Amino acid sequence: MAVKDSSAEKVATISMLVLLLLFLAPLMLVRCQPDSTEKDIEIDCTWKGAPVSANLKWTETKENTAATTKTDSSGSKSSQSGTTTNAQAKTATNNTQQALIITGVAAGGALVGAGALMKKLEGSNPSGQETKQTTSTSATTPSSQTGTSSTSTRSGSDVLMQHPDELKSSTQSQSSTQTQQSKQSQPNVQDPPKGNGSTSSLPVIAPATAGQLWMQQQMNSQSSKQSEKSSTQVGTTQSTKQATSSTSTTSKNLGLMASSPSSAAQIANEMWPQKQKELEQLAKQRSDLAATFSTPSYSTGMSIVSSLTTATENTWARLQGFSSAISNGIDRVVEAVKPYTPYILMAACIALILITSGLAAPAEVAVGGVGLSQGAGLVGGGVTVGYGIYQLQYQIHNLGIMNYPKQPSFVSKHTQYIQQSTSEIKNEKGSGTYGVDPAKEQLDQADIRKDSVIETGGLAHQRAEKQAKEWLKKQGEKEINGPIWHEGSRSYYREQPDLTSENYLVECKTGRERSTDEIAHFWDQANEYPIIAEKEGRKLVIWLDEVPPKGNEDYWSIINWLRFKGAKVLAGPDGENVFGDG
Amino acid sequence: MDRIVSTIILLSVTIALAMVLSTYYTGFVNLFMSYEGISFDYAYASIKDGQAEIVVNFKNTGQGKLTVVALEINGVDLEPTGRSPFPLELPYGTNAKLRLHASPDTFMSSVTYEVAIRTASGRTYTKTVVMP
Numbered sequence: 134m135a136v137k138d139s140s141a142e143k144v145a146t147i148s149m150l151v152l153l154l155l156f157l158a159p160l161m162l163v164r165c166q167p168d169s170t171e172k173d174i175e176i177d178c179t180w181k182g183a184p185v186s187a188n189l190k191w192t193e194t195k196e197n198t199a200a201t202t203k204t205d206s207s208g209s210k211s212s213q214s215g216t217t218t219n220a221q222a223k224t225a226t227n228n229t230q231q232a233l234i235i236t237g238v239a240a241g242g243a244l245v246g247a248g249a250l251m252k253k254l255e256g257s258n259p260s261g262q263e264t265k266q267t268t269s270t271s272a273t274t275p276s277s278q279t280g281t282s283s284t285s286t287r288s289g290s291d292v293l294m295q296h297p298d299e300l301k302s303s304t305q306s307q308s309s310t311q312t313q314q315s316k317q318s319q320p321n322v323q324d325p326p327k328g329n330g331s332t333s334s335l336p337v338i339a340p341a342t343a344g345q346l347w348m349q350q351q352m353n354s355q356s357s358k359q360s361e362k363s364s365t366q367v368g369t370t371q372s373t374k375q376a377t378s379s380t381s382t383t384s385k386n387l388g389l390m391a392s393s394p395s396s397a398a399q400i401a402n403e404m405w406p407q408k409q410k411e412l413e414q415l416a417k418q419r420s421d422l423a424a425t426f427s428t429p430s431y432s433t434g435m436s437i438v439s440s441l442t443t444a445t446e447n448t449w450a451r452l453q454g455f456s457s458a459i460s461n462g463i464d465r466v467v468e469a470v471k472p473y474t475p476y477i478l479m480a481a482c483i484a485l486i487l488i489t490s491g492l493a494a495p496a497e498v499a500v501g502g503v504g505l506s507q508g509a510g511l512v513g514g515g516v517t518v519g520y521g522i523y524q525l526q527y528q529i530h531n532l533g534i535m536n537y538p539k540q541p542s543f544v545s546k547h548t549q550y551i552q553q554s555t556s557e558i559k560n561e562k563g564s565g566t567y568g569v570d571p572a573k574e575q576l577d578q579a580d581i582r583k584d585s586v587i588e589t590g591g592l593a594h595q596r597a598e599k600q601a602k603e604w605l606k607k608q609g610e611k612e613i614n615g616p617i618w619h620e621g622s623r624s625y626y627r628e629q630p631d632l633t634s635e636n637y638l639v640e641c642k643t644g645r646e647r648s649t650d651e652i653a654h655f656w657d658q659a660n661e662y663p664i665i666a667e668k669e670g671r672k673l674v675i676w677l678d679e680v681p682p683k684g685n686e687d688y689w690s691i692i693n694w695l696r697f698k699g700a701k702v703l704a705g706p707d708g709e710n711v712f713g714d715g
Numbered sequence: 716m717d718r719i720v721s722t723i724i725l726l727s728v729t730i731a732l733a734m735v736l737s738t739y740y741t742g743f744v745n746l747f748m749s750y751e752g753i754s755f756d757y758a759y760a761s762i763k764d765g766q767a768e769i770v771v772n773f774k775n776t777g778q779g780k781l782t783v784v785a786l787e788i789n790g791v792d793l794e795p796t797g798r799s800p801f802p803l804e805l806p807y808g809t810n811a812k813l814r815l816h817a818s819p820d821t822f823m824s825s826v827t828y829e830v831a832i833r834t835a836s837g838r839t840y841t842k843t844v845v846m847p
Binding site for chain 2: 179188191521
């Protein structure tokens with residue numbers, strides 16, 4: 134079976150729903166329009182004492198006939214051909230009622246069926262897997278009992294216990310036994326002992342549930358002291374096929390059996406036949422109850438019966454296998470049909486509308502001014518739209534029109550992460566949208582704010598200025614000013630070089646400018662300052678606190694441009710000309 | 716893709732609701748604001764086989780049913796001899812044909828006859844024919 138894209142499938146479904154709603158329903162309404170009838174009324178009257186015969190003829194639809202025409206029962210000369218009689222009106226009313234009933238039943242049945250199907254497809258059968266487990270265990274391990282079978286048997290009991298009303302009808306001993314069984318973590322005990330721990334041909338599940346419990350109770354009353362050593366021996370003798378680890382665990386849990394294995398076996402031999410009959414009856418009751426619930430429960434009940442009833446073991450095994458096959462078949466059908474659920478339900482809706490409108494089409498009267506066929510069409514359209522909304526409630530949910538927050542999808546989360554990462558690369562760290570941990574975001578923002586102050590005019594920039602001043606002094610400059618106004622500055626930021634001396638214009642940079650704004654700002658200065666320097670006859674110097682990284686290509690482009698324009702680019706702390714002269 | 720699907724669904728629901736609501740409120744408007752109207756397609760008078768006939772073809776052009784309560788000729792009611800068929804309700808858009816038969820002595824030649832249709836709203840719609 135090919136795996137289809139769910140979105141495309143939903144689009145196809147919705148397209149069909151829209152087609153159904155917008156096109157098919159109106160077509161059905163047109164098709165359901167009642168036939169027209171011709172009315173012809175003869176009126177014998179007088180005019181100024183002279184007889185005049187008037188005839189009025191018109192055409193009207195059937196749905197108006199019953200409401201607009203009158204019945205002439207007086208035997209007078211006036212008559213209306215085509216007039217609906219009382220009997221005909223009554224018949225029409227009956228038709229309406231029948232059509233309404235059929236429509237309601239059909240709609241209800243379709244809704245119930247669709248709901249049941251949806252419930253089935255949504256996995257309302259949690260016990261199915263447990264049933265399979267029980268079946269497979271009891272079928273494949275007739276004599277080697279492990280913990281798995283015990284678990285599966287208890288799951289079968291749990292299935293039965295999901296229906297307390299039915300269980301109330303069972304015997305008190307049954308319920309008490311079952312309760313005890315479910316409360317205690319029962320290890321698995323092999324068949325009731327025959328002689329000194331000889332293995333039995335009885336099935337394995339039954340003692341693990343009821344027989345084991347009974348034996349434990351009997352032996353508990355007999356034994357007062359327990360010994361782990363002897364219990365291990367008992368466990369070993371009771372089941373020769375049992376695994377060592379399983380035996381050890383079983384023996385530890387069943388320390389009650391430890392003290393006198395021979396006496397326990399003797400007691401069991403004496404009382405087991407009687408208890409076996411009781412257990413058989415108990416199993417039959419359980420299977421009857423389970424059969425009334427569901428197939429998985431039924432199969433579970435049969436598995437219990439199969440394990441308890443030695444005489445009919447083969448028959449029950451066959452039935453058990455048959456029920457298991459049915460259960461597996463149902464599961465396979467469900468799995469196979471599941472991808473086509475929207476189409477099936479849509480076809481059901483279409484069939485519902487067609488059937489109801491077809492049934493209602495002969496209706497001859499209007500209900501509340503609206504033809505019955507129209508009502509059926511509207512109901513069908515409503516059901517269709519409602520089903521579409523049900524199918525796409527998650528999408529509508531995510532559209533944000535309901536009163537709960539929009540849930541981010543995996544894609545949006547992933548995209549957000551990529552955007553955040555990209556933003557952090559382009560801009561400063563922490564400038565992206567976190568959206569997950571506001572506290573962490575606040576801390577990061579505070580940290581970045583602190584760094585940004587240092588980098589954009591703080592310590593790094595001041596250090597660069599200080600180094601540049603020292604370098605200027607070394608060059609013999611005596612008057613070193615800060616940012617002063619230079620005629621002809623057309624800088625967008627209206628800024629001036631950081632230092633101005635007799636022969637130099639110095640712009641200080643940290644060398645770590647990366648953001649778009651910072652690069653744009655630097656480009657603006659790189660275009661402006663060479664002009665000013667040339668105009669004033671000064672040498673332009675770009676002083677960097679540190680050499681920018683090689684990967685910052687934008688920065689290096691600016692540096693190359695400045696060198697091309699004749700600027701000197703120096704790097705701190707001593708003004709090393711690592712870039713070469715311009 | 717999800718948004719597209721959701722949009723389609725919402726549009727469908729919106730269209731359906733719009734259709735229902737428009738019908739509902741239009742019904743209110745029609746209920747309180749409906750008007751009555753008759754348009755005469757044609758009318759003629761003739762004499763055949765010794766019988767005078769006046770034929771008036773009209774259409775209910777109003778927004779609702781047309782309730783005819785009486786017929787008049789030259790301001791005089793036609794009085795039914797038996798049980799009165801009035802009022803007669805003509806549905807919206809109905810084309811109707813009224814035929815009046817009488818002897819030539821009643822509908823005399825060369826006389827103008829004004830056929831009037833009186834409705835329940837009190838209005839009278841007239842059409843004039845001349846008997847040949």
